Amino acid sequence: MTRAGLHSTVRVLASLGLVVLVGGATDGPAPFDAAHWRQVFARPDHTPMPAGNPATPGKVALGATLFEDKRLSGAGDVACATCHQAELSFSDGVPTHDGLDGLALDRRTPPLWNMAWGLSWFWDGRATSLEAQASGPIENKREMGGNLDRAVQTLSADPKMTRAFAGAFPEDPAVTRANLVKALAAFERTLVSPETRFDRWVKGDDKALEPDELSGFKVFVGKGACVNCHQGWRFTDEAFHDIGLPGDDPGRGKVLGVKAAEHAFKTPSLRERVWSAPYMHDGSLASFEDVVDHYADRVIKRPTLSADMPQSVALSAAERAQLVAFLNTLSSEDPPRATSLPPRTMSLGVPPEAVATSIVGQKDRRFTPGAILLKVGEVLRIVNDDTRTHNVRIDGPGMSYNSDAQNPGDTVTIGFDQPGHYDAICGIHPEMRLSVEVAPGQ
Ligand code: HEC
Ligand code: HEC
Structure with missing residues (x-):
């Protein structure tokens, strides 16, 4: 990066x-x-919007239609809205929904309010964007039993749909997998719960x-x-x-x-x-x-x-x-309707000043300092001076590091043998972020 x-x-x-x-x-x-x-x-x-998928009225309207479209499922009988019902906060009122095989799914259908502010999706956070999340249920054999490529084929044969996709994606006017999940995600980001x-x-x-x-x-x-x-x-x-x-x-x-x-x-x-x-x-x-x-x-x-x-x-x-x-008091008196807040691409705020140091703390679920400068050959020590167990993960040039469980009191040490930019996060507390800039050594 x-x-x-x-x-x-x-x-x-x-x-x-x-x-x-x-x-x-x-x-x-x-x-x-x-x-x-x-x-x-x-x-x-x-509402925060990723720069790669800005919301436009046409895209959001298409996403809302797709959310209710049963043609996304294998047998044409299940839509997103089958489980995520608007009047039930986009949930379904049962402990766990029945899968296509007639047996209960493993987890409850979560409500979908305020998804735009998420850092990860699903109960276990396995999806890292709303766009990535959307293909999950479509292709899940027990949820919609569909296939994105087949859904794209079916929708391409419907002139109303090809027009809607062309209007929503003027720079790439086609029914494609990427556009389909972008429209769904753009619609979901408009689901803001009212005051x-x-x-x-x-x-x-x-x-x-x-x-x-x-x-x-x-x-x-x-x-x-x-x-x-x-x-x-x-x-x-x-x-x-x-x-x-x-x-x-x-x-x-x-x-x-x-x-x-x-x-x-x-x-x-x-x-x-x-x-x-x-x-x-x-x-x-x-x-x-x-x-x-x-x-x-x-x-x-x-x-x-x-x-x-x-x-x-x-x-x-x-x-x-x-x-x-x-x-x-955190719920509306009647089944709520989404409110709209002006979308803003996620590009605000001041990045922390990078500090030349090789020791980083983790107190109160925060990497301190949040941005550091190192040289090739230097060793980074991340000290768990917090009360919680963390899981440090670092990605960058030629590196994909995972500390496993880092208990309070544990220090992890990481060497860098290539210059470049590295991002560190905690897998358990994903709001913790550390940027590491490694300069060439002498
Ligand atoms: C240690 C963090 C933590 C604390 C403290 C905590 N919660 Fe939670 N809460 C969670 C997590 C995580 C879940 C989901 C757990 C699961 O499904 O396994 C949850 C679920 C819930 C839910 C269910 C929401 C839903 O849609 O399913 C409610 C309501 C709730 N908590 C209220 C409370 C209240 C009231 C307290 C204080 C008495 C509290 N929580 C304390 C982390 C916490
Ligand atoms: C058969 C019921 C069912 C259908 C159909 C379904 N979902 Fe879900 N959805 C679920 C369940 C169950 C989960 C939680 C699964 C998990 O966490 O492992 C979920 C999770 C999600 C989440 C994550 C929410 C969060 O808080 O992290 C989003 C977003 C979502 N679904 C959107 C969709 C979209 C978009 C569609 C249509 C393409 C869809 N769902 C179709 C049942 C369903």
Whole structure:
């Protein structure tokens, strides 16, 4: 990757508005600071768009049509919207949908609000862009049982479709695999959940929340420690955590090939969740009450349990009811319709200044410094001075490095024998990014 590439990665993260909170699960409850939390949960004023697939009205309209088009499936009987139903927050109301073979799928259909702000997709984060995600269900034998090439052939034979594709992609006016997934992704990025009562409170209206709901928010950011993971306006840190649910799905661990990340799934957003019960990757919890009882009473303690889970959450019946009342304020009063925010390509923010150093820390899920300069032959030491297990992955000229599980206290050392640009991320906390510029040695 070029130096321009490094800057754009950093800018993408800045424009996603990810909020990194200081303090781990072991901190005691701090006094409630409304101004601070109003900042943490403030909504953005634009939708991030990748430069390679800008949204245009024609493309979004085509994507919306394709989302409902059963011709994308093998037998012409399943569309995206069969499972992702708009009035159920683009989910389907069942623990797990039946596959084409009549047996239940392994995981629940996730709601699709606010996908534009994601860093990875699927419960285990195995897709790294919405464009890449879209071919998954089409070609999955148990979901749509289709084939992108066959779908392209079928749609090419429909003059209405060839016209719609030509209008949406004037610079490449054809029905192709690439254009098909671009249109679907552009449509999905327009699914922005509308403001709710909680947002009115965030904007400064103290009366927008009932006293019980505000008490619930205080539990959420206080003794409940929910905010350790459900943070930022979408209520997700985009990271992967084992929250102690029963079941043997290896989740993120299988994607990374790292045992320490087994049972870990992507923190879901909590927006518009009233409409998308049941909950969790396996749809095993029927209601918000069940979810709160899980965190308070039923967490399975095992070595992979997230370091961001509090040691224990002792909640009275009243506090549980308050938490549920608060969770309800993150949903619309009626089945919501998407709002539109102006799209903006992801190119804002100031990249961190690169520092000449060979030692990088990881406290509070952040590589510090975030950009470094090295020389060929120098050894980089990445020190886990955090409370969490990380998984350092570095890609660059001739290198694809994976640290496996890097526990608190562990230092990984990496040598660079080629000049160039390298990107490092944590596979468990993908918001962590480090850029390494290696100059030729003398
Ligand atoms: C048979 C039901 C079904 C159909 C049809 C279906 N999906 Fe899904 N979708 C799912 C399930 C189940 C998952 C979660 C799978 C996983 O995480 O392993 C999912 C995950 C997703 C995600 C990831 C969401 C997130 O939070 O990471 C997106 C985006 C998505 N689907 C879009 C689509 C699109 C676009 C189509 C049509 C091309 C489609 N889906 C068709 C069931 C379905
Ligand atoms: C350690 C990080 C972490 C903490 C702390 C945490 N959550 Fe979660 N939450 C997650 C993850 C990860 C999932 C998905 C887990 C899965 O499906 O295996 C989840 C799922 C949920 C869901 C279900 C959403 C859906 O659409 O399925 C709700 C609701 C929820 N959490 C609320 C809370 C509340 C309330 C608290 C505080 C009492 C809390 N969470 C604390 C990480 C966390």
